[in-house]
Amino acid sequence: MSKRIAAVIVALMLTLSFASAQQVTLHFFHRWPQEPRKSFYDQLVADFEKQNPDIKIVMDSVINDSYKEKIRVLVSSNDIPDVFCSWSDSFAYNLVKSGRIKPLNDLLAKDKVFADSFVQSQIKSFTFDNKIYGLPHTMDAKVFVYNKDIFEKAGITKLPATYDELLTVFDTLQKKGYQVPVLEGLADPWTISHYLGSMFQLYLPESVTDKDYAEATGVFTDPGYKVVLERFQKIASYMGPNATSMTHTDTRNYFISGKLPLIYLETGEFKYLADGNPNLKYGYFPFPAFKDGKGKLGLIEGAPEGFMMSSTTKYPEAAERFLKFIYSKQNAQKFMKDIGVPIAVKGALPSGSSMPWLNNAIDVMDNAKGMVPWFDNAVNIKVADAFMRGCQAIATKDKTIDQVMADVQAAAKVVQSEAKK
Amino acid sequence: MTMKTLRKASEPLLFVLPCLAILGIFVYYPLVQNFIYSFFRFSAFSPEKIFVGVQNYANLLKDTIVVTALRNNLRYAIISVLCQVCFGLVLAAILEDRSFRRVSPLFRTMFFLPVLISISVICLLFSFIYRPMDGLLNSFLQFIGLGSLARPWLGSAKTAIFATIAVSQWQSTGYVMMLFIVAIQKIPDELYEAAEIDGANKMQRFFVITLPQVREMFFVTSLITVTGSFMVFNEPYILTQGGGPGTSSITIAVHMYQSGFFKDMMGYASTIAVVIFLISVFLGLIQLATFRSGED
Numbered sequence: 001m002s003k004r005i006a007a008v009i010v011a012l013m014l015t016l017s018f019a020s021a022q023q024v025t026l027h028f029f030h031r032w033p034q035e036p037r038k039s040f041y042d043q044l045v046a047d048f049e050k051q052n053p054d055i056k057i058v059m060d061s062v063i064n065d066s067y068k069e070k071i072r073v074l075v076s077s078n079d080i081p082d083v084f085c086s087w088s089d090s091f092a093y094n095l096v097k098s099g100r101i102k103p104l105n106d107l108l109a110k111d112k113v114f115a116d117s118f119v120q121s122q123i124k125s126f127t128f129d130n131k132i133y134g135l136p137h138t139m140d141a142k143v144f145v146y147n148k149d150i151f152e153k154a155g156i157t158k159l160p161a162t163y164d165e166l167l168t169v170f171d172t173l174q175k176k177g178y179q180v181p182v183l184e185g186l187a188d189p190w191t192i193s194h195y196l197g198s199m200f201q202l203y204l205p206e207s208v209t210d211k212d213y214a215e216a217t218g219v220f221t222d223p224g225y226k227v228v229l230e231r232f233q234k235i236a237s238y239m240g241p242n243a244t245s246m247t248h249t250d251t252r253n254y255f256i257s258g259k260l261p262l263i264y265l266e267t268g269e270f271k272y273l274a275d276g277n278p279n280l281k282y283g284y285f286p287f288p289a290f291k292d293g294k295g296k297l298g299l300i301e302g303a304p305e306g307f308m309m310s311s312t313t314k315y316p317e318a319a320e321r322f323l324k325f326i327y328s329k330q331n332a333q334k335f336m337k338d339i340g341v342p343i344a345v346k347g348a349l350p351s352g353s354s355m356p357w358l359n360n361a362i363d364v365m366d367n368a369k370g371m372v373p374w375f376d377n378a379v380n381i382k383v384a385d386a387f388m389r390g391c392q393a394i395a396t397k398d399k400t401i402d403q404v405m406a407d408v409q410a411a412a413k414v415v416q417s418e419a420k421k
Numbered sequence: 422m423t424m425k426t427l428r429k430a431s432e433p434l435l436f437v438l439p440c441l442a443i444l445g446i447f448v449y450y451p452l453v454q455n456f457i458y459s460f461f462r463f464s465a466f467s468p469e470k471i472f473v474g475v476q477n478y479a480n481l482l483k484d485t486i487v488v489t490a491l492r493n494n495l496r497y498a499i500i501s502v503l504c505q506v507c508f509g510l511v512l513a514a515i516l517e518d519r520s521f522r523r524v525s526p527l528f529r530t531m532f533f534l535p536v537l538i539s540i541s542v543i544c545l546l547f548s549f550i551y552r553p554m555d556g557l558l559n560s561f562l563q564f565i566g567l568g569s570l571a572r573p574w575l576g577s578a579k580t581a582i583f584a585t586i587a588v589s590q591w592q593s594t595g596y597v598m599m600l601f602i603v604a605i606q607k608i609p610d611e612l613y614e615a616a617e618i619d620g621a622n623k624m625q626r627f628f629v630i631t632l633p634q635v636r637e638m639f640f641v642t643s644l645i646t647v648t649g650s651f652m653v654f655n656e657p658y659i660l661t662q663g664g665g666p667g668t669s670s671i672t673i674a675v676h677m678y679q680s681g682f683f684k685d686m687m688g689y690a691s692t693i694a695v696v697i698f699l700i701s702v703f704l705g706l707i708q709l710a711t712f713r714s715g716e717d
Contacts, residue, residue, distance in 0.1 A: 187665055244573065
């Protein structure tokens, strides 16, 4: 009898150990511990584990700025998560430089249908040295958003097509009693980089930005930068004295309340407008061109965010399966429906969608001839920081434009010397 | 030497060994490591480090942000000593006065409460108070007819650092006050009684008895606040998004953090950390030299 019991126990243990040996654990790290995305990813992981009982996902998340720090540390350590989210362009490139990010070319080559399911223009932001290191997920772009009712009341019928016309619109609005026609939360340095990115692209010839944005060749001595900063200062002067003490969220809420005529917003924020004030009628237009500008027209500033895979993962097959699951049409559609942010998966917009903001956001992307990366992702962060902090000081008139450009050039010199070594 | 005496001699060493090990691992090793790092250039992204000699120190001398940051730390220190130590002592003396005996427990609790709140929470609360358009402070100024004084407190380079310093004072004065209350309570009553018989008024009693009797505490609290002022990080990091606008309200600790984790210059951040360490050592030495603990 006792022998029989022992045999049963042994058999049970064997089965258990076999089962646990079969199940692999993947680490998934993202930056949305807050709603609504938290629930979305909780559900996504639960669904995946149900469909793939052999894989267990350990998910972790920290918010935005902390994520930037934590993922850097993780990637340079041996605890790199198997699948994790990343911004594109220079942020992604910095991670790629560690040599621990898996190129996904093979994965895409193996599965043509999967490869073709992406909005192709968005993949470029994750491509370095002809290798694709990340897959684009959310798409985002920056446009001026205006309050249609206020524009109507102020008698503005034509949307500004040039920078001068934009200033005329500001003046008209001020004359009609809107002392602050445009506002941005300049306390958030990144908001400044969005303005600068669009303005540099429109004003400077591509040859100049190409050379300066590259770490090894950037000098930022073209006189055009100074002109752009002067024009930024001009725009900031319309924002009144409070801009540098407000955050972007403050100013967006101000716009949602219907008191602010104009704001420079990301398409990903359209849903906040719809949710915050369903009666708000808004329109949008791209950053107007400069008459004397030499940049390409029709481009729009913005970039996708996406997911990457570790090259040191013990279970590449399982990680690939999970990555594909995130981008499945079903999950992409659910994401658009639940989160309301456009996604770089073709056909993800549910047909007959009752989410006009999504159509608006997709329109912006469709109408653009191409994308320009966010400025703070396009250049080395030291240069971006010199511009962003400097422009805060320009807005409060605590520094001159020449002083700021000197700081930028000094930062560029440091970046250049580091890139060459 | 016999085995027994050897064991006897090593006994005290064994007792301090755990402490030494913990200190060594968590304090001295990182300290030495940080000093070594300050001679390298490296990124948090890659484990590869490049030896640059004293380049980081040379850059530090040219860095104008360091000057701004140290100036702000100094402002912090001066205002904190005036506000927390001097005003804290006055508060303590008032609350310990006989005529306030009835209400003093209430006020003591009220003034001490901010110490118990997390500094991050306080900073978030104050960011609402300082909001330019609908903040409590500007609304209040407008309400009492001083609207002309309303300004973007955290958005102007002229006021941002002082608005930030004010938050720390609001939080910490109660703590210093409590320390002084304890010190005042230890003063023997006979001294006050004798002074009273001699006809000394309240002011005289404060300057002649209270002040000299709490001078040791005065030194301690001054050094705590000054040292704290050179470490301050949370307030500017949260209230002015890391020392804005521009770098007008940056402190040396924020500069170190941003150099390391935002601009990804870990070696340079280590160099700034060495500066912070030297300042702390300097202040510590003053403490050792001027304040001979336990003599009083």
